Amino acid sequence: MRISAIDAFHLRAPLERPFGFSQFDYSQREAMLVRVSADAGLAGWGEAYGPAALTLAAVRDFFGPLLIGRDPRDTEALWALLYARSIDYGRKGALIAALSAIDIALWDIKAQAAGTPLYRLLGGAAAESIECYATGFYFGGGEPLEQRWEREARGYLEAGFRAMKMKVGQGIERDAELTAALRGVIGPDIKLAIDANHAYTPVEAVRLARKVEPYDIHWFEEPVSPLDPDAYLEVKRAVSVPLAGGECEYTRFGFEKWFRKRALDYAQPDICSCGGITEAMKIAALASLTSIHVTPHAWGSAVGQAAALHFYAARPRQPFTLTPERKLIECDRTENPFRTKIVDKPIRFESGRWFLPETPGLGVTPRPELFADYLAAG
Template identity: 45%
Template sequence: MKIKSIESFILCDKLKESFSFSQWEYSERRICIVKVTSDTGHVGWGEGYGPASIIKAGIENLTPFLVGQNPLHIETIWNIMYRRTLDYARRGILVSAISAIDVALWDLKGKIMEQPVYLLLGGKKRDSIVPYATGLYFTKNKDLGDALAKEAKEYSDLGYKAIKMKVGLSIEEDIEHVRMVRGAIGPDIDLMIDANHAYNLREAIKLARAVEPYNIYWFEEPLSPEYYEQYSELRTKTTIPIAGGECEYLRYGFQTLLSSKSVDIIQPDICATGGLTEAKRIATLASVYGAEIVPHTWGTGIAFSAAMHFVTNIDCLPGRLKEPICYIEHDRTENGLREELTNSRMAYENGAIKIDDTVGLGFTVNEDALEKYKIDKTHELWT
């Protein structure tokens, strides 16, 4: 059995309304997906997180070394990709290219072996997973606080047990928005805040202490991912758990993050940090340090399905009679790619997503949607 072909596609969806976070504004959603086909006719799909055209170029650079390989030998193929990029891309966008291919290979392997990927990863640890709604971005609404509170209430009415909101406009505005959102959803919904590294240490301490009374479940990326020691210091200055890691790559980056005692919760993005193969290694590393793990998920149904199978398999620490909640990120922002590209039997009921036993990563790709959103551009906008 051999890999016959590897094809990559850039997909783009223009948004009806732009939204922003502390760093950038989005006017479109753009993603690179990859299709790996075996000589048996089986197909696997993957996705890379980051600038789509650069990921596509990375996939095309790796393809000559992979065609002809046995697709079932995933770790062997992963090591070929890693060694081919080690000298000049130990971190960053080429790791996203590796990730996309790796996710596709797991999907392909599941289909070839007629098994769900979570089983190939080691087995099912839970039958359902609790999604938290990611939304509450900044818009040009004149009454932004009211709009955020209304959006949060809509998520809670849909049954979400946790919601993540953006902060990073200013400390004063953030405090007021957190107050309004907490007031809208009540005390029983877990509320996370995400600054996308908008603040320096002094500002992050000030904000964290100010919002502690609102029972914040975690404070995500309060600081630049470069400042491990500052993260470690922040953890000693607030009772709010600190989360981060979507900007880390490979187990080596997470080793630095964990050994520096920077975070309570790590958030690897499977489509950026090395794929499912490397995510499994990162999960083992997290267990050594006793850190919680909640993967960052942003993109299409391919990325979400990969995260679902990963979370289905991981151990939630600590072990105890009544297992703690294992969360998964569920992006709720406008995204036609997420809504139309894939079809899945995973069902959302009573605030949880039930895992099914469909082979591979559990989705089919809508070829009409692929054609609808596919573009061929050599330039790239960061999305």
């Protein structure tokens, strides 16, 4: 089997309701999807997280031409080739996200060629579905957040979610107020995580964590800078709230120091930027040397969501126990047409759970004829 073409698509959709978080406001959603075509009529899809114009150029002009004529099933060799060719200039950021998109597409082809859903090639799944947590509760929107978030929370509860994640990063007092208010709305039995997107110093993060400890916080995500694992350790040693992070980290070479220092309780590589399936498996293997649980960050289209789902389904919880903590996968609920409107069939979602696709490969297939309204380049 040989790779005959690699196409990259930059999709863009303006948001009906812009929203913000601790770093900036969103007025549009973007996606960069890659299609790798092989002879025998097979095609695989992947996605890159991050600035789509940059990752598209990296796929189209830099990585793509290196792969024509190669066997798409040689995932390990091709990853090593692309990493070696970019190591002098890359190692993190958009180049690794572009590599991730290609790698996911190669795994999609490999699983299709094997006639099996991807998760089986990655180790197999212990259950047919995984519980989702709803990612939402962003800032902005022109009405008091307490009011909008209450409505939002009730929608998630109706959809069957039993776990949710809210943004913090508006100042410690305001964050604590909003956390208390949301806990009041959802009651004591729903898991609630908070996410600062690295808005705080260690001292500030500790102050906030102590204020919200009474509200049973499932994890505090990106409390401090992703450049400073020791800052995480400062927070971790001062509070009982578990820490999560890793969506800004890349490859096993990046994650290794976080694991060695035990700076996290939950590591959150994004399959669409950490180096793809090939690299996420290695990151998970490194994490398995520690007590750190790997749970993927996922904020993309149906393709990125499917990649995260297959990967996570095949990862066991550790340490083993008859009463393990529930595995929770991220389910972004912010406005994004690319989760549903560009694929033939989105991942099946029911009662707060995603069901593993049983069709060969990723199990979601983007349809380029559905891209017309969104195509910025490609």
